[in-house]
Amino acid sequence: MSNKRVYEVMYIALPEADDEEISKINETLKKAIEAQGGSVVKIEDWGKRKLAYEIKHKHEGRYVLIELEGSGKEIAELERRMRVNDKIMRFITVRVDEDRKAAEKIRAKRQKRRARIGAVKVAEVAQATTEEQPQEE
Amino acid sequence: MDNEKKINMQENVENEINQANIQRTTARNRLQIEIPEYIDWKDVKFLEQFIPERGKIMPRRISGVSAREQRLIARAIKRARIMALLPFVKD
Numbered sequence: 124m125s126n127k128r129v130y131e132v133m134y135i136a137l138p139e140a141d142d143e144e145i146s147k148i149n150e151t152l153k154k155a156i157e158a159q160g161g162s163v164v165k166i167e168d169w170g171k172r173k174l175a176y177e178i179k180h181k182h183e184g185r186y187v188l189i190e191l192e193g194s195g196k197e198i199a200e201l202e203r204r205m206r207v208n209d210k211i212m213r214f215i216t217v218r219v220d221e222d223r224k225a226a227e228k229i230r231a232k233r234q235k236r237r238a239r240i241g242a243v244k245v246a247e248v249a250q251a252t253t254e255e256q257p258q259e260e
Numbered sequence: 261m262d263n264e265k266k267i268n269m270q271e272n273v274e275n276e277i278n279q280a281n282i283q284r285t286t287a288r289n290r291l292q293i294e295i296p297e298y299i300d301w302k303d304v305k306f307l308e309q310f311i312p313e314r315g316k317i318m319p320r321r322i323s324g325v326s327a328r329e330q331r332l333i334a335r336a337i338k339r340a341r342i343m344a345l346l347p348f349v350k351d
Contacts, residue, residue, distance in 0.1 A: 133302075133343055174344035184344065188302070215343050217301065226298035233297065 127192050129164070129223070134205055134214035135184035138171055144210060145185060152189065155200050161193025178212050190219075295325060299332040301339035307346060310337065315350035 132152075136145060145168065153163050169186035178184065191197070198216055205214045293309055300306070310318045310333055317337055320330040340346040 131302075135343065175341070175347040176344055178344055186343075213343065215339065217339060223298060226296075230297040 127220070128195050128218060129220035130191050130193070130195075130198060131217045131219050132189045132191065132198075132201060132214065133217075134187055134189075135174075135178070135212045136187065136210050137212060138181055138183040138185060140185050140210050145187060148208060148210060149187065149189070152201060152204060155204055156191050156193065156197045159193065159197035159200055161191050161197035164190040164192055166190075181212065184212060293323075293325075295329055299329070299336050301336040302345070303336075304340060304345050307333065307337050307340055311346060311350075313350060315347045 134148075136148065140148075149166055153166075156163055167188040167190075169188065171183050172186050174182055174184050195218075202214070202216060205211050293306075296303075296306070310323060312318055317334050320327070323330070325333065337346060341348050
């Protein structure tokens with residue numbers, strides 16, 4: 124597979140973690156990704172959010188989303204680091220490139236369909252008007 | 261006798277078809293949700309529409325979404341649950 128894979132990695136840090144700690148974590152994770160030949164597309168800080176259920180007796184957590192591109196080798200190291208970090212309560216890795224491609228296909232299909240329906244309607248209207256005209260005469 | 265049975269069966273089948281049609285249209289009318297091409301597991305607002313009070317995933321006989329969409333929605337909800345974006349159970 125020469126194709127680049129795209130992953131979304133999200134982690135929940137302790138609610139007590141301040142901005143400095145979060146950026147430190149992000150920095151180390153970024154370095155780990157780049158050391159394995161991957162690249163970070165974006166890092167999104169969602170800030171503090173209420174958890175839908177308790178994790179480690181906490182009701183809140185700091186959410187951070189990282190989108191990265193790479194071969195897939197960097198994930199193992201990334202996950203190991205997150206598992207070791209005691210500031211991180213939970214994380215998830217989702218591969219998104221294939222799903223996005225599939226979504227793109229559907230979008231194209233829908234657009235085509237919409238265009239076809241539009242064309243049929245235009246044709247119907249045109250036909251209706253041409254049919255009306257001889258009657259009027 | 262045989263003829264009567266046949267007629268009855270035919271009526272039954274017709275009834276079933278009619279019922280199925282009614283159910284389908286009402287189900288479709290029940291949820292007028294625009295389903296995006298890419299179902300994102302982080303889109304809590306969208307996914308919340310498919311979890312009624314108990315926090316369970318809404319069956320597609322009620323939401324009226326396609327099988328493919330239901331599959332993708334269910335997967336997205338499960339991912340969101342792992343990250344505590346959505347509850348496993350609500351009480």
